[in-house]
Amino acid sequence: MAALLYSLLGLLKRPDKKIRNNKYNLPNPKVPNLDIDNKFIQDKAIFIIGDVHGCYDELCELMDLARSAAPNKEILFMFVGDIVNKGPKSCEVLSLIRSLGDSALSVRGNHEEAVLREILRSDLNQEYILPHKYQWATNLSVDDKAFLLELPYTISVPSLNFIVVHAGIIPGVSLGEQNFEDLVSMRYITVQDNKYIPSSFSLQGSSPWAKFWTGPEHIYFGHHAALGLQLLGFATGLDTGCLYGGELTGVFANGSQQRLYVKAKAMYRKPDD
Numbered sequence: 001m002a003a004l005l006y007s008l009l010g011l012l013k014r015p016d017k018k019i020r021n022n023k024y025n026l027p028n029p030k031v032p033n034l035d036i037d038n039k040f041i042q043d044k045a046i047f048i049i050g051d052v053h054g055c056y057d058e059l060c061e062l063m064d065l066a067r068s069a070a071p072n073k074e075i076l077f078m079f080v081g082d083i084v085n086k087g088p089k090s091c092e093v094l095s096l097i098r099s100l101g102d103s104a105l106s107v108r109g110n111h112e113e114a115v116l117r118e119i120l121r122s123d124l125n126q127e128y129i130l131p132h133k134y135q136w137a138t139n140l141s142v143d144d145k146a147f148l149l150e151l152p153y154t155i156s157v158p159s160l161n162f163i164v165v166h167a168g169i170i171p172g173v174s175l176g177e178q179n180f181e182d183l184v185s186m187r188y189i190t191v192q193d194n195k196y197i198p199s200s201f202s203l204q205g206s207s208p209w210a211k212f213w214t215g216p217e218h219i220y221f222g223h224h225a226a227l228g229l230q231l232l233g234f235a236t237g238l239d240t241g242c243l244y245g246g247e248l249t250g251v252f253a254n255g256s257q258q259r260l261y262v263k264a265k266a267m268y269r270k271p272d273d
Ligand SMILES: [Mn+2]
Pocket: 082, 109, 110, 111, 166, 184, 222, 223, 224
């Protein structure tokens, strides 16, 4: 109806066909799809780490392991999102990653979005008390919040032909046209009428989304602890469920391509939690 009205009037510009809202109507990051070039990377080793969820002790250990595996190299650490929430030390993880400055980059995950929603709610209403599971975020600084708000949905490294995203990417749709919510929430794809329909949960006839990804870019992602490490031709799923007593896993995206992991020090959450 609106489209008809616009075309009849012929005077008004039609609104953009696609509005890329995220789930909670959060402000979008200034750069939703970040590209990094060789000038930024130089001769650094790039080590991509799976969902941390506040598992600070394991993160420190894994970063040390990576440093010993790439001696004499500066390391650019990249994170697949869900760096915070659910686990024991979200504040510490956030400060550690921020303290690394340009040597650490993360995409945003559904948990960064969930905590941002809570932070913005409490900023709007001084009386709003953060639910227990978000209490860790009570004393975040203005800069911490800005850091979370500016986390991009994807990070692409064209020179190394890879993309980092939290959950997944719909094949055949350019990065600039992906739905933000899908990027942080999809786990499965169902093919219907030759279209890829994403979903967070398994549906009849669905398969893990990465099975449909045929490149050419390699995608590093997280968000799917239940499946654990996923090693496909053009995709690597790095959520090995540290939070649930599994491991925290990382992989070098250049050089040795070595994969490293550390065991969780506890089962911080039950798998169905
Ligand atoms: Mn997630």
